[in-house]
Amino acid sequence: MKQKFKAKHYIRYMDDILVLVESKDKASAALCEIRHQLEQIGLELNAKSRIGRIQDGFTFLNVNFRLTSTGKVKKKLGKKTIRRELSRLKTLARKLKSGHL
Numbered sequence: 001m002k003q004k005f006k007a008k009h010y011i012r013y014m015d016d017i018l019v020l021v022e023s024k025d026k027a028s029a030a031l032c033e034i035r036h037q038l039e040q041i042g043l044e045l046n047a048k049s050r051i052g053r054i055q056d057g058f059t060f061l062n063v064n065f066r067l068t069s070t071g072k073v074k075k076k077l078g079k080k081t082i083r084r085e086l087s088r089l090k091t092l093a094r095k096l097k098s099g100h101l
Contacts, residue, residue: 005030011060018060027051 002010009020021027057066062078095101
């Protein structure tokens with residue numbers, strides 16, 4: 001991706017891929033190339049794969065990224081992750097209070 005499309009920002013973690021490019025044309029070409037490469041090895045993209053503007057925000061690894069009007073990037077965990085972590089904290093607090101921890 002970095003060599004073929006000159007993508008400065010390309011992130012891959014396990015089966016998640018994020019490519020940030022300058023134009024919609026480059027994004028379309030990158031998406032077609034990714035689809036083509038995956039088809040050659042017998043895989044396909046899921047329905048969540050899309051091309052979007054960075055101003056509209058995006059989710060990667062269950063973290064929501066938003067670009068503010070000042071150009072800063074804000075990150076926010078997904079609701080499911082927040083609920084899970086709060087539940088873990090409550091369980092730890094109960095164990096600590098009862099003396100099991």
